Amino acid sequence: MKVLQVLPSLQGGGVEVGTLEIARALVAAGHDSWVLSAGGGMVARLQEEGSRHVEWNLGKKSLLNVLQIRKLRRWLAQEKFDLVHVRSRMPAWVVYLAWKKMPVSKRPRLMSSVHGLHSVSRYSAIMCCGERVIVVSKTAREYVTSNYPDVDPSKLRLVYRGIDPARYPWGYQATEDWKQKWFQQYPQLRDQFVVTLPGRITRLKGHLVLLKVVRRLLDSGTPVKAVIVGGDDPNRMGYRKEIDEAIQQAGLQEAVVFTGQRSDMRDIYSVSNVVLSLSTKPESFGRTVLEALSLGVPVVGFAHGGVGEILAALYPDGAVALGDEAGVAEAITQLKQGKAGDLKQNNLFLLSNMQQQTLSVYRELVP
Template sequence: MKVMQLLPELNSGGVERGTLEIARALVADGHQSVVVSNGGRLVNQLENEGTTHLTLPIHKKALSSLRQIRPLRKLIETEQPDIVHVRSRVPAWLTHFALKGIPAHKRPHLISTVHGFYSINRYSQIMTQAEKVIAVSDSVVKYITDHYKNCPPQDIVRIFRGIDPKAFPHGYQPSAKWLLDTYKDFPQLEHKFLLCLPGRITRLKGHETLIALIEQLHTQYPQLHAVIVGGADPKKAAYLEEMEKSIASKRLTDKITFVGHRSDIREWLAFCDVALSLSNQAETFGRTALEALSLGTPVVGWNRGGVAEILSRLYPQGLIAADDHAALLQAIQQQVDDPQPVAPVTQFSLKDMCDQTLQLYKQVALSK
């Protein structure tokens, strides 16, 4: 079987990670794997793992991208994949037009994955116009069935994203060297009960909620300290400054630490006592919450989207009614006074995700 995946670029993010994971699984199972994108820093890894990468500028949401229809059609005709798997809207539209110019009996099968709660319009509808539409959570299944009646329910296949439990083993602890380095860089974190808010600095992630939480609890629990793990894009510098001023005005500078963008997220999630998921909008999956639970770190989060699906199955005591700040306060007090352990995670594995996706490919490839 030959599968061609299409996405805008290969730099970082959940879509990119998923593409690499499926490419690796295809190669391991003896199939041919091809990825088409505008390139990026993950191309080397992809190629080293046995996938062919073809560079095509299919990343821009602009009319000029229509010039790529013919080159993409030529690529598809040359490569002759059994399946084309689109993971983003611009590549999906270009593929739609490219396939129209190929005789029906020579066209590959078409699969899409809906990774996000896209704006509801004709432009986004293209993601639901494939033979099979993969939804990354039950929340995404509901989003598609509620908003895109053109997509037959039997064509939607729910395949949860997954993580490798070996990469996030239950009970994992950072090395002594990591701890020494961290306490050297951030001495204020030693002997504290640490709340971790992972994610980039944007208004969506719930930083204001965290600041209000610390303001309410720091007198009662002097050992409580918040760690914000994530960097600020240059465009978000003003928001970061606004937050820092708010923290200073509340006299909480010694209670909240920004550690910036980190590549050692596993260490931070294992190091902290509780991880938080306080996004103002529903996330389609909630990988970071799953990674924390896999390590054995309790997660407290709003009852929204994919995070709610993970918590309801793995750690229901961490699930809080969305935007119920009193319940959030109570949940954190409970965690400080009497920490609730997390059982080893046996669901949402990377292997399950890959197995189910390859099974779908095979099923579609064998259909007429």
């Protein structure tokens, strides 16, 4: 097959990582893998792994993109792709409008993926334009069937995201050198019971819930340290100020550590006693939850969205009803007292499964 994946850029992020993972699988299976984007730091790796990259910015939210439709249609006809897989809304619109006017006998098959639970709108509906539509969780499938009733459910295909167990091996431990540097930077975490909340500092991630949980734990005689791993959102600095003020008011200055954005999450998970997922809105999947659980680190989280699906499969004792702060505190207390339930090894949400299943969906369209 000659396959083209289309997305806004290759700067980094979950969709971008998934694009490279599928490109790698295509190359390994002997297919011709192409990616179209505005470029970015991941292009070199993509090309090193055997795919071709076409630099073309279709992701900018501008009416000027309409001017690119005819040019794109000519290029698609020229390159004779067997299949085009769109992964983001604005590029999907441009590709779809170009593809729709091509002769049926000469146009490639069209695939799309629903990676996120976007605001429901005609603009977002384009992610269901494919002749097959991959949904990354049962939650994402429910989002489509509930909000876009005109979409034929028979064309939806559930393909869970997955991780490489070689990258996130069960029982992984950071090196002594890494630990030494970590505890030099954060000496207050040494020999402490650490709860970690990963994710960018935005309101949806539930930082204010974390502070209430920590205060509840301390008041009940359960000493913990909370580590917040994630960069500030420059457009939401008012929220960061709100968090800082809440820490002051609750007297948690000594109990909360901010690390900023880090690239060593695997090591941070390994020195955490519990990882938390406190998102107030459901996520389509929940990669950080899966990463931690795959290492054997317990996760306590609100059981909704994709996070709820992962917890149900791998660590049901970590699942807490949405908004139940007391339940989160109790689950952490149980872990601290050594009363944790069984944590199952991840044999379901695997990168190899995701790659094989995605290529199988491609083969439905290009036998």
